[in-house]
Structures are given as C-alpha cells and as structure tokens.
Amino acid sequence: MSVRRVAVDAYREAAPALAASVVGGLFAGAVLGGMRAQLRAVEGLLVLVPALLATRGNVYGAFGARLATGLHQGVVEPRVDVGDRRLRAGVAAAMGNGLLASGFAAVVAFVVLAVLGRPVAGLGTLVAVALIAGLLSGIALTVAVVAVVFAGYRRGHNPDTIVGPLVTTTGDVFGLAFLVLAVRVVVGGV
C-alpha cells in the first residue's frame, strides 16, 4: 500500500473515536473552567487534577480491558450477578487500587508543594477530597463500564473497541464533576 493509502485508512479509522473523546474532553474542560472557586479554595488542587484524571483512565481502562478479555474467554458471563466471584474481585480491585492511587497522589502533591514552599491546603483536606472524589467517580465508572461493556457485548459489539473511548470520554467528566462535589463536602459551600 502507498503511504497515502495507509494514511487515509488510518485517519478514517481513528477520527470518529478521537472526535468523540474530544467532545468528552471539552465537557470536562467546561467543568474545570467552572470550578475556579474550588481551585482557589483548595490550594494545590490543580496540581492533583492530572494525576486524579489519569488514575481513572489507568484503573478503569484496565478493568474494562480485563472484563473484555474475560468475556472473550468465556470466564465472565455478560450479565450482572453480584454473586459472581470474578466480577466482584475485578470491581473490588479497581475500586481499591483507584482509591490507593488517589490518596497516594494527594500525599505526593502535598509533600512536593510543601518542600518547594508553594502554597498548599492541609494534608487532611487534600487526601479527603481525593478519596471522596475517587470513591464517587469509581462507583460511577464501574457502573458505566460494566453496563456498557455487557450491553455492547450482548448486542454483538467487540468489547475491546468500546472500553477505550468510553473510559476516556466519561472518565474526565465524572472525575472533575465529583471533584467539585468532594470539595463542597470537605470544605463547605464554595
């Protein structure tokens, strides 16, 4: 195939998913643009934002990929059964690792900002905000990933191609919206 042919094929294949994630990213941006009050109220919160958003992508992207592989291998049934040992372990591991990484990010950000002498909110505040946001967006993303991957699989879609765009488009929006809520819970009405 010529370079042009390969490039046109690759462009056409990638453009729809990328455009969808751009729309999701812009909505997430609108949430971030609207949370200036929260960013001012909790110093150091902006430093945490990339780590918290990446954690959602890394944890729930991996959970979705694992679920997709499990469906392909036939070790996971495409229906929600709370007694399913594998599904329960997958959900528990994703939630647990997501929370650990969120709390860890808050501690690292606090320590680095304090060492650099930059203004930073209290350690307890940052950790509480990160954990509450991590818990709420974890619940929302677990429900979204399980529901969409199972429903998609039952309708004959390849779960592997659903997971990536789903997590990238919804992860940032959920992540930031729940970050606003977490600041409201921890700091009060800002």
Add this chain to the structure above:
Amino acid sequence: MHREWTVAAITRATLPVLLALTVVEVGSGLVLGSFEATLLRYPSLLVLVPVTIGTAGNLGSILASRLSTAFHLGTLSFDPADDDLAGNVVATVTLAVTLFPVVGAGAWLLAAVTGGAILSPGTVVAVAAVSGAALAVLAVAVTLAATYAAYRFELDPDDVVIPVVTNVCDVLGVLVLFGAVQLLV
C-alpha cells in the same frame, strides 16, 4: 492465557505501575500549578487543559496500538521509507492538525457560554493549533522510541508501550500547553 481473578493478583499486576505513573502525573500537575494564575484569569485556557492532555495521550495510544498490531503481524520495519510506518505517522500528524483548531474553537465557545471568555477566539484557536501540531510531532517521536525499545528488549508492545505512551503524552500535553500560552497569551 487465563489470568487470575483475585483482588490480590490484580493488585500485584497493576498497583506498582499505577503508583509510578501517579508520581509522573503529579509532575505534570506541578507544571500546571506553575501557571495556575494565568489559567484562573483566562477560563478558556482552563477549558483546554483536559482535552489537550487527553487528545495527546489518545494520539499516541492510537499510533502505538496500530504499530503494535503491525509488529505482531510481522509487517513493521523501522525504516523511514516503510509505507506502513510513514502512512501512520502522516495520519497522526494530520489528525492533530485538523482536530486541534476545532478543539480551540470549542473551548472558546464553551468558555463564552459559561460566562468567562476574556481572550479573543483567534488567540484560543492559535494556542490549540500550535499545541496540537507540536504534540503530534512529540507523540510520534515518543511512540516510535517506545515501540522500538519494546522491540529491541523483546517486550510485548501491548503491555508496555500503550501505558507509557499515554502517560508521557499526558505530561507533554501540559508542557506544550504551557509553552504555547507563554508564547501567545
């Protein structure tokens, strides 16, 4: 291959990498924090942050997964004259160059609707377009380097390249946005 589905096994497989990536991402957060005052003054730039980070990572991971598939099929060669390689690189750069101006316009529009557009639409589109072009070149360089390294060290590119590329591109997204804002705002 049937993977183990226990909390302990999943945690062992993912937590070390996850924590390492978290430290890298806090690094990009520090860059973001260093121009926080500018971002808070111009909300349309704040709107650009998640979409720039996310799209940079996506461009890298799309290229990485296509190169990885070519690698597994045995059709990939690291020769600049290789049609598969050159075509995918051209597609990545074209995707960035065509999408980012739209991203800039969208960010300005969202900031205007939510009541915070102080910068002119031209400035926001220029910041997005310049960031996008620079990011495309960087994403290609990082992806090629990571895929080549995986190939040399005989690692499966699926396991290694995509997480590395996605998170490195996240960091580069913030750095490039910082540079474009310094240059144009």
